[in-house]
Amino acid sequence: MSDYWKHKQKIAKSDVWIVAFCFVLATPFFYETFVFCYHKIGVIKTIFFVFFHYFNPLLLVYFLVYFLLPVSIKNKNVFYFTLILLVTLLVQAALSRTVYGFLGVKVAKINFDTITFEIQDTIMLAAPLSMILFVKQLVEIKGQFLRIEKEKKEAELKLLKQQIDPHFLFNNLNVLGVLIQQDKNSATEYLNRFANLYRYLIKYKDEDVVLLEEEWSFAQNYIFLIQQRFGNTYDFSSFQNDSIGPLLSRFVPPGAVQALIENIVKHNQGDHERPLQIEVEFGDNYCAIKNEIRAKLTSVESTQTGLKSLEMRYRLLSDQKLMIKQTEGSFEVKIPLLKSV
Incomplete structure (x- = not known):
C-alpha cells in the first residue's frame, strides 16, 4: 500500500471551486430532499440526513479521483481498481444503512436488490463530478508534460548551440x-x-x-x-x-x-x-x-x-x-x- 499513498494526487484550488459550483447546482435537490424528510424525522435529523446523503458520494469522489485512479493507472492494474472500488462501494452502502437507521429513516431489508440499488444511487451521485475532476487532471497532466518536453528541448538546443x-x-x-x-x-x-x-x-x-x-x-x-x-x-x-x-x-x-x-x-x-x-x-x-x-x-x-x-x-x-x-x-x-x- 506504500505506492497507494505515494502516487495520490493533490487537490488544486480549481478543484475546490468545481466542487463548490456543483454543490450550488445541486441546491434544488438538497431542498427537495429536505422537504421530503422534514415531516418524517424532524429538522435536526433531516439536516444530518441531507448532509450525509450528499457528503458520502463526495468522499467516494475524493477517494476515486485522488487515490484509486492515479494508483491504478500508474500500476496498469484493472483488477486492482475494480476490486478496491467494489469493496469501497459495499462499505459505503453498509455505512449508509447504519447512519440512516440511526436517524430513524426506514431502510429495506438487506438483499441483493437493495444493495445494488444503494450502490447505483451512490455511483449516480458521484460519477459526474468524478468524471469532471478526472478529465481536468488528464488535461493538466498533458499540459505539464508538453511544457516539460518543450523546456527540455529548448535546454538541449541551447546547450548544443553553445x-x-x-x-x-x-x-x-x-x-x-x-x-x-x-x-x-x-x-x-x-x-x-x-x-x-x-x-x-x-x-x-x-x-x-x-x-x-x-x-x-x-x-x-x-x-x-x-x-x-x-x-x-x-x-x-x-x-x-x-x-x-x-x-x-x-x-x-x-x-x-x-x-x-x-x-x-x-x-x-x-x-x-x-x-x-x-x-x-x-x-x-x-x-x-x-x-x-x-x-x-x-x-x-x-x-x-x-x-x-x-x-x-x-x-x-x-x-x-x-x-x-x-x-x-x-x-x-x-x-x-x-x-x-
Whole structure:
C-alpha cells in the first residue's frame, strides 16, 4: 500500500471551486430532499440526513479521483481498481444503512436488490463530478508534460548551440596573430571575416533555425578562415553560390553547414600537392556535402560538437533525419532543408 499513498494526487484550488459550483447546482435537490424528510424525522435529523446523503458520494469522489485512479493507472492494474472500488462501494452502502437507521429513516431489508440499488444511487451521485475532476487532471497532466518536453528541448538546443561558439576561436586567433606580423592587409580581411562569423553566432544564438541564405554566407566566411589557416590543402572550388537558387528561402539549424565542413577538416588530412576535394550540392529539399576520405595520420578525439550534435538538433526540431552515406573512398552527409519549424 506504500505506492497507494505515494502516487495520490493533490487537490488544486480549481478543484475546490468545481466542487463548490456543483454543490450550488445541486441546491434544488438538497431542498427537495429536505422537504421530503422534514415531516418524517424532524429538522435536526433531516439536516444530518441531507448532509450525509450528499457528503458520502463526495468522499467516494475524493477517494476515486485522488487515490484509486492515479494508483491504478500508474500500476496498469484493472483488477486492482475494480476490486478496491467494489469493496469501497459495499462499505459505503453498509455505512449508509447504519447512519440512516440511526436517524430513524426506514431502510429495506438487506438483499441483493437493495444493495445494488444503494450502490447505483451512490455511483449516480458521484460519477459526474468524478468524471469532471478526472478529465481536468488528464488535461493538466498533458499540459505539464508538453511544457516539460518543450523546456527540455529548448535546454538541449541551447546547450548544443553553445557548443558551436568557442570551438575554433583559439586557432583562428593564432592565425590572426601571424597575419598581423606578416601581412596587415590580409589580417584586416581575416579580421572582418572573423567578425562577421561571430556576429552571425551572436545574432542567431537564440534561434532554432535560420535561412539557408544566412547560413551559406556564414559558411563562406568559415571557409575563408580555413583557407587562410591551411592554404590550398582543402579544395572548396566546387562551392557555387548560383546553384542554390530558390532553396535559399529554406531553413537549417544555425551552424549546420559550418559543422559539416568543420567535421571534414577535423578528420581528413589536406595536402598542398593533392588538395582534399569537397563538394556541395543543393538538391530538392536537402543540402549535401561530400568529401573524399583521407584520414589524418594522428587520430583525432571525437566530441559532441560535430555530426552527432547536428543529428540531435534535427531530432529536436523535426521528424526529418540526416542522411549519411559512406563508401570506401568518400563520405557524404545530406541535411534536410526545412520549410518551417
